Amino acid sequence: MGELKRTPLYDLHVEQGARMVPFAGYEMPVQYGMGVMKEHLHTRAAAGLFDVSHMGQVILRGGSHAEVALAFEKMVPMDVLGLGEGRQRYGLFTNAAGGIEDDLMFANRGDHLFVVVNAACKDGDIARMRSALEPNVSVTEITDRALIALQGPAAEAALARLSGAVADMAFMDVATVELNGTECWVSRSGYTGEDGYEISVPAAAAEALCRVLLDMEEVEAIGLGARDSLRLEAGLCLYGNDISAGTSPVEAGLNWAIQKVRRAGGDRAGGFPGAERIFGDMAEGVARKRVGLAPQGRAPMRAGTVLYAGAEGGDPIGEVTSGGFGPTLEAPVAMGYVGSAQAAVGTEIFGEVRGKRLPLTVAKMPLVPARFKR
Amino acid sequence: MKYTEEHEWLRVEGDVVVVGITEHASEQLGDVVFIELPEPGTEVTKDEEVCVIESVKAASDILAPLDGEIVEVNEPLVDAPGKVNDDPLGDAWFFKIKAADLSQMDDYMDEAEYKDFIG
Numbered sequence: 001m002g003e004l005k006r007t008p009l010y011d012l013h014v015e016q017g018a019r020m021v022p023f024a025g026y027e028m029p030v031q032y033g034m035g036v037m038k039e040h041l042h043t044r045a046a047a048g049l050f051d052v053s054h055m056g057q058v059i060l061r062g063g064s065h066a067e068v069a070l071a072f073e074k075m076v077p078m079d080v081l082g083l084g085e086g087r088q089r090y091g092l093f094t095n096a097a098g099g100i101e102d103d104l105m106f107a108n109r110g111d112h113l114f115v116v117v118n119a120a121c122k123d124g125d126i127a128r129m130r131s132a133l134e135p136n137v138s139v140t141e142i143t144d145r146a147l148i149a150l151q152g153p154a155a156e157a158a159l160a161r162l163s164g165a166v167a168d169m170a171f172m173d174v175a176t177v178e179l180n181g182t183e184c185w186v187s188r189s190g191y192t193g194e195d196g197y198e199i200s201v202p203a204a205a206a207e208a209l210c211r212v213l214l215d216m217e218e219v220e221a222i223g224l225g226a227r228d229s230l231r232l233e234a235g236l237c238l239y240g241n242d243i244s245a246g247t248s249p250v251e252a253g254l255n256w257a258i259q260k261v262r263r264a265g266g267d268r269a270g271g272f273p274g275a276e277r278i279f280g281d282m283a284e285g286v287a288r289k290r291v292g293l294a295p296q297g298r299a300p301m302r303a304g305t306v307l308y309a310g311a312e313g314g315d316p317i318g319e320v321t322s323g324g325f326g327p328t329l330e331a332p333v334a335m336g337y338v339g340s341a342q343a344a345v346g347t348e349i350f351g352e353v354r355g356k357r358l359p360l361t362v363a364k365m366p367l368v369p370a371r372f373k374r
Numbered sequence: 375m376k377y378t379e380e381h382e383w384l385r386v387e388g389d390v391v392v393v394g395i396t397e398h399a400s401e402q403l404g405d406v407v408f409i410e411l412p413e414p415g416t417e418v419t420k421d422e423e424v425c426v427i428e429s430v431k432a433a434s435d436i437l438a439p440l441d442g443e444i445v446e447v448n449e450p451l452v453d454a455p456g457k458v459n460d461d462p463l464g465d466a467w468f469f470k471i472k473a474a475d476l477s478q479m480d481d482y483m484d485e486a487e488y489k490d491f492i493g
Contacts (some may be wrong), residue, residue, distance in 0.1 A: 035459075036430040037405035225404070225430060298408045298452070300428050325407040325430050332408075354426065 007053035008146045008203040012210055016221050024119035026054040029223040036225035040327040043192055043230055044368075047152035048222035049213050056122030057142040057200055060113040060133060068113050071137045072106070075129070077249070077272045079259035083108045088172045088187050090257050092249055093125060098277025099245040100252065101128070103237060105198075107174040107187060114174070114185065116147070116198075118239045145185075146206035151196035151230075153371065154218035159186075159197055162212065166197060171372040180209045192227070193234025193370045232333055233326045235292055235365030241303055242290060242321045242335055248274070250281035251337065253290045253365075288318060289343040292365035293334040295351065297358055300325050300332040305351045307338055312357070317342055320351060328368050338362065376479055377488035378439050383463065384482060387470075390446075391479070393439060394467040395427070395458065398492045403429040406458040411447040412469060418444060420478060425468050427458070439482070441474040 004027045013020060018029030029051065031039060042048055062068040069080040078091045088107035092100050102121040107114045117125040122141075129139045150159055160167045162179045169175060169188040177186045182205040190196040201209050213219045228238070237243045243252045261267050264279045295301045305320040323334030334351075342349055345364045350357040376384040381399035385392040400406070408428040418424055418438035425436035447469045451457060457466040473479070483491060 031404065035405050037407075037456075229430065298455075299410070299426075300408055300433075302433070325405075325428075327405075327430075 005054075007051055008206045009051045009053060009148075009210060012207050013051065013221070016214075018221070018223060021224075023224060024054055026119065028054060029221070031223040031225045032221050034220065036223070036229065037327045039220065039222045039226035040229050042220050043152045043194060043222055043226060044328050045152070046218040046220070047150055047154040047158050047196070047216075048192070048226070049210060049219050050149040050151065050222050050227055051146070052149050052198070053146040053206070054119035055147055056115075056117040056119065056125060057145060057147060058115040058117065058126060058129065059140045059142060060115060060129070060137050061111065061140070062137040065108060065110075065113075068137050069108075071133050072113060073262070073268065074271055075132050075273070076104075076106075077258045077262050077275065077278060078106075079261045079268075080106065080113070081268070082259070082261060085110050086174055088174050088189060092254065092257060093128065094249070094272055094274040094278065095245055096273050097245075098248045098274030098281065100239070100243045100247055100249060101125070101245055103239050103243060105187070105189065109174060109176075109185070114200075120240060142200070144203050145200045146203050147198065147200050148206065148210060149190050149192075149196060149198045150213060150219070151190045151192040151194045151222075152218075153195060155194070155196040156373070158213060158216050158219050161216070171195075171374050180205070180212050182209065184209075188373065191234070191236055192230035193236070193366055193368055194230070195371055195373045228322075229324055229327060229333075232322050232324060232335065233328055233366065233368040234370060235335065235367060237290075238322055248278055248281050248286065250278060251286045251288055251290060255282065285340065287340060288337045289340055290321070290335060290337055291343050292363040292367050293320065293323070293336055293351075293360050294363040294367065295323075295332040295334060295358065295360040298332065299353055299358060301334050301351045301353060301358070301360065305334070305336075305353060307336060308350045308352065308357060309342060311350055311359075317349065326367060333367050334360070335365070375485060376482035377485070377491070378437075378482055379491065380437055381492075382436065382439055384439055384479065386476070386479065389476065390470045390472050391440060391442075391476075392467050392470050393436070395436065395462055396488070397462050400459050400462040403427065403431070403434065403458075405430045406455040409451050409455045409458070409468075411449070411452060412444045414444055414447055416444045418442065418471065436468060438471065440471055440478045442471045444469050445472045446470040
């Protein structure tokens with residue numbers, strides 16, 4: 001393993017009392033003084049500030065939106081062409097076997113497409129984009145900007161103090177907004193299930209912007225620990241745990257992310273890696289599905305917990321892929337894959353923890369209702 | 375009070391030893407969300423896993439510090455695991471063990487030694 005990288009906010013994290021841990025090649029704050037539980041609850045009650053600068057920011061530029069969009073559609077099963085200017089969408093890079101190489105956000109910012117990918121996958125994603133898109137479409141990794149997220153019911157009130165324009169943005173809108181004297185690329189989105197914003201800010205101005213936000217009554221710095229429990233309660237996938245190169249979007253329950261126009265029978269059906277497998281899964285159904293899971297007792301069921309249909313005997317029916325404690329629900333929460341026969345909400349199944357089978361119920365996702373500003 | 379390298383504290387009350395985890399351990403664990411206690415009456419041997427403690431981050435075990443019998447467990451802790459963070463040295467004891475041989479206590483650190491141990 002090489003030297004760990006630092007984000008432009010490293011010094012601020014340390015000053016704020018963060019416990020720093022290695023994550024995807026970066027030294028990142030896992031928690032601050034409040035601890036994971038209080039940070040989680042604070043985000044759901046007010047506003048949390050997250051450093052997500054480890055994620056990859058990439059600009060795709062070509063002759064026109066249509067040219068870039070149609071080229072990008074060869075990599076993702078999403079409607080890129082139909083994405084309006086100033087709008088963002090969730091996407092997936094698929095592989096030839098119909099598995100998921102990464103999940104991402106992409107935004108139509110007028111003269112370019114702005115793509116945000118996971119830290120652990122970014123080198124592979126960028127190489128894949130270069131090979132698929134260049135030379136007609138240029139692929140530029142943005143390395144001189146930080147990325148922060150402000151999440152929670154008070155995020156709008158807090159950020160609107162710096163620019164009233166952000167209050168007018170709807171969920172998944174993107175805009176260029178001046179914040180604290182600096183040009184920022186803002187989207188109304190996040191990965192916590194709460195309303196909020198993701199803000200790409202020049203590295204040199206990132207710390208000052210964060211300080212202004214952290215000085216506000218409702219804003220606290222939040223680490224990766226709470227980010228994980230927030231996204232888990234919100235039913236959102238962690239790449240590498242809940243989705244992977246071996247998981248099809250249909251197994252993962254991400255069909256909603258594949259717009260009609262790209263599906264079988266659509267105007268621009270297929271043409272992305274693994275289309276045949278994914279269309280087959282859509283038409284014929286899948287043997288296993290990603291579901292939300294509510295352990296019935298107090299014991300958390302962590303990733304890797306093996307699942308069974310009954311309290312005794314039988315072969316495994318699946319596995320927990322993310323699991324822990326949900327501070328909002330004050331109960332353990334999990335997600336994982338089960339056989340399609342056990343995937344209906346309300347089905348009681350069992351997970352083996354320390355040699356004992358404990359009951360859990362297949363639960364509707366998100367486990368905590370999302371509060372996006374539609 | 376004595377301390378183990380597993381960050382347990384041990385307080386002798388007659389021939390019974392009360393066992394909990396240190397403040398340092400509770401800080402390292404983070405918010406505790408689940409505790410599984412042993413059954414009173416269980417005979418245990420030193421270093422046997424007797425409790426499970428799970429925090430928001432991970433699961434860990436508490437080992438029996440001595441040979442003996444578990445004579446009492448702190449049942450209210452099961453419904454309020456957060457006490458381990460709020461009051462690790464007081465309210466949040468885990469179990470009481472009737473020691474077969476109290477001289478096993480001599481193996482453990484006193485407060486000054488434990489402070490050195492955690493740096």
